[in-house]
Amino acid sequence: MEIGPYIRLHRIQQEMTQAELAEGIVSYAYLSKIENQKAEASPNVISLLCTRLGIQPNNESDETIREKCEQWFRMLFSENDKNEMIRIYHELNQLLYDSHSSENLIMFEIHKIRYFLITGEVDEALKQINKLAEMADTFDSLHQFYWYKFRGNYSSVNGEFNQAMRMYRQADNKLNQLDLPENETADLQYVMAVTHSKLRNTLEAIEYAEKAIAIFRKNYHFTRCAQCHIVLGISYRRIRMHEKAIKNYNLAKHLGKLNQNKQIIQLTNQNLGYLYSTIGKREDAIFHYEEIVGDSEVLLFERILAATSLIRAYYSNFNVEKTKEMIEKSLELLDKADDKETYQLFYFITYTYDYAINRNKGKFERLVIDEFIPYLKKHKDYANLVIYSNMLAEHFERNNRYKESVKYYKLANETYDELVSL
Template sequence: MIEIGSFIKLQRTKQGMTLGELADGIVSVSYLSKIENLKTHASPEIIRLLCNRLGIKLDSSNEDVIKEKCEKWYGMLFEVNDQQEIMDTYQEIQEMMDKNLSDSLLMFEIHKIRYFTMIGEIDKALKKINELNEIANNFNPTQQFYWYKFKGNYYSVNRDYNQAIYFYKKSEEKMVRVDIGEDEDADLKYTIAVTYSELRNTLEAIDYAKEALSIFMKQYNFHRCAQCHIVLGISYRRIKMYEKAIKNYNLAKHLAELNNNKQVNQQTTYNLGNLYSTIGNHEKAIQYYREVVEDDAIYPQEKLTAITSLIKEYYNVGKLDETKEMIQIALDIVDSVKNSVYYKQFYYIIYTYTYLINKENENFKSLVKDKFIPYLKKNGDYGNLVTYSNMLANHFASQGKYKESVKYYKLANKTYEKLINL
């Protein structure tokens, strides 16, 4: 059951009310602080007065209904579901929470971090984290498990993967103390695998993906199995075990088709393009990238990811007309992802190749040197840092600026060494 002090503190913080404003005429500020921090038990009359000022009814008659709706909503946040339904259910629960003292409140508030992150309201997710920090010391082990996991989600979306893995591992520590079920166990293992993959800790990514896969296989969860096979495919590609990579991608594609999951199918197709690009089979890479781009059901961000890959492939094989075609398509839709954390990367890639093709040398140099390379360094994107450092080095060499050229060749080589040692 939620402690009344934690409930009062949470509601006061959400409403932007100071201790003094809530305490005025009811209790002293110091006494209210003790109530909120569970250092004293207030009388029922004081609790009633404080809740009245907060606009909260001390009514638990709807507890069973609230709990049932919350459990349904938590499940909706797990899988790919209709976003409007998720948002409508959230509003319905919120209205009930605003009027009732519910044992489900803290868990609902913690799940809001996941919810806001999922719908792209990143600022609201951070605000919720800051609100809950005030009472996090009072969370029970189950609440702590989700608290750490969803904080990890927040940092992952912001591409701070080191912070994300820190919180995911804290969540994993709590998991041994609570009964959360195999679904949550597998989901956390998969999430850790993805994060290790982003950090290019390939062996850890493989281990966690295999653990998650073994659970999802027992549950016949084809969607999640396919996601695990994609992580394994990416990992094996990175350590140049290409046959294993292709095997896992094909398994992912087969499972996605069985489950009629277009999004996973698109992800697999794109990653097959990456694999063939890596081994120098540009025709096959282009074939897979185009398959993604030409899918009408694809989201703009995924489409731009495939388009920018096609821009690079076409340019590298000297097909400039096709490169220009892809640049124009990218320019037509790039503004639709302005709120994405990947927007800048799309923008920089599009204009890097635009300036190259149009021989706008000063614009190219200024963009790549002063903006794109610092951006890649900041985000730890070593793969692209190697690519664009070499590109800039080649540009300087072609202009006879050998001192500048050597500087960026060295950056590319140093970054590559770091990349293969990760």
Template sequence: MIAIGTYIKIQRMKQKMTLGELSEGIVSLSYLSKIENQKTEPHEDILKKLCNRLCITKDQHQDEEIGRLCENWYELLDESNDRQEMEEAYREIQELMDTNYSNHFIMFEIHTIKYFLLIHRTDLAADKIRHLRESAGTFSIEEQYFWNLFNGRYSFFVQNYYHSMYQYKKAEKITESYRLSERIEADLKYYMSMTHSKLRNSLEAIEYAGEALKLYMEQYNFLCCARAHNILGICYCHIKLYEKAIKNFTLGLQLAETIHDKIIIQTIHQNLGYLYASKGDSTKAIAYYKKVLNNPGVPASNKLEVTTLLVREYYHANYYDEAEEYINYGLKQFYDMEDKQPYIVYKYILRSYHYLLEEKFSYFEQLLIDHLLPLLKRQKDYGNYILYSELLAKHYENISNYKNAAQYYREASQTYKHIAHL
């Protein structure tokens, strides 16, 4: 059962109503505060008056229908599912929630965090987290699990990987004494493997991805198996076990092609491009990157990221005309975006190679020193920080500025040692 005080408080805040506006003529302001903070239980007549003021009714039959709709919606909350279908289901439930007292209210509110992340509205996810945080102490054990899980997902989306792992560990702790479904526990292990991978904790990521894969295999969940193989491929690539990486990417690709999931197919193609780039095989790297770009269903943000990788590969393989062509293509993708701020790092990278090709070396140095390297450090993107520190160092070495070359080689080395000890 939902804590009635928590329900009243969240509904009041959603309707932008003050304590005074809700309590006026019904109870004292201090008494309403006690109700909302679980310090007293309201009498039935008071509860009815508060719900009437909030334009909420209590109907057991409606609550059962809301529960059924919620369960169906939770199953839809996956990036592989149709966004319009998710949105329509959300609106239907939200309309019912706005006018009906429901025991499913808190769980629905918590799941909207995941929903907002799936539709790329991190601002709405942040607002939802802020509104729910004050009431988190009243959540049931199962609600606490999903609260921690989706807080972790939000932190992952905004690249705060340490906080993401902290939230996942709290969720994992709950599973030690509270049994959830194997699918739910497998998802947690998969999310933890992704976060360990971002933190370059490759061995931990491999362990969690392997555990998730085993559970997904028992459920015959081919999509999630493909995703787990993809993470394993990334991690083996990080530790330069390329044959194991290729094996996992290949298995993931076979599963994704079997179920015709375009998202995971393009993701694995991109990661195979990265793998061959790491091995120094530019021909294969370029071929896989272009497979992604030639897919008409690829989102603009993914195209921008892959274009940046393609430019880097063309440049280092001395295909300068092709590099310039894709620089222009990538910058057009960037300037056509409505929300540019999350992707500004790609603009900086593309501009960096443009200045190198145009031999505008002072612009190149200024861009890396003042903008690109500080941004990568703030984002804790240590892999790219190392790569572009070395690019700057090599540039200084080529123009015989050995003092600055030594400084940025040292920066790259120290960062590499840092991530090795994380």
């Protein structure tokens, strides 16, 4: 890292203005030129600026710090003990600012974005992005690759998939300028496949997942291979190539078992359950959903998703006792949720069927009409909007309220047309 950007980074870290740093040493205009590599300052000026910042300009030889940084960077891209990753982060944070290792510091600062996303500190990730944006114009090609990639990760976490794709493409454009390990290329191709899938660019999702899986397979990265197979399974389901979808899901599940990865296994069960439910094989769907609900090692979100899927499946099979049993299970799991907003959809689903199965018409209508359907419209959840508009229409039809029934059948049909056009 050049001395100008190095000084700039430390100045920003210390929340010091250019005028404050330059006072009595150089003009702040000249400092700006130094920081932006438009002027080469004398060793004496550099020494005075570094002294004011409390840093040393030349400490590039700390091999221990470099190796520890590389170890930590690798931990951010594979499954590791999160507590160990956090411990090394704090250790590095102290080491880098005690030693003022300019060679490693900027990469560490950029990788903090990824770290904060992994630890769920999304606001901190944004603060880090905003801080580094002030000096992004000084980044070399390697820095830019990670800068764009992690900004794409941030946008993905926030559901801004078009913006994420723009960032990933910028990172992809840097690849031909760099000599990176194959797994780095494959990781970018994988997140691009996922993002294309979120945007429903199905053919592109297949293309990038196939590229990534070819590299991960060669390097025996079974978890990543499994994740790519899941993307392929979703993509083939969307274009109604159900046999290829099932094959990819089963390959993912097999790799999950080889790697003893419960999350992969149950994610494939979730997707297999959904596929079988869409093609009318409800018993097969129920089998896969039940495997998830009963597994206490699976993430809470996945268990609640499976529980609400089972509620719908049992209700469709007219199995009243099992529907009630699964409503109780869903409410039990929802009680464990800290962030109620994240699970709002599942509350709506659970109580919709609770009121329906117990024939509480007033509560059912008020919930679905006044809260649930507006929620689905707001979040553009077209698939669920079709399901629950139809459910409401059927309810009105059974109760001879045909005008209201027609209204919601119409909404379901219009929403289905919108879904098909995506």
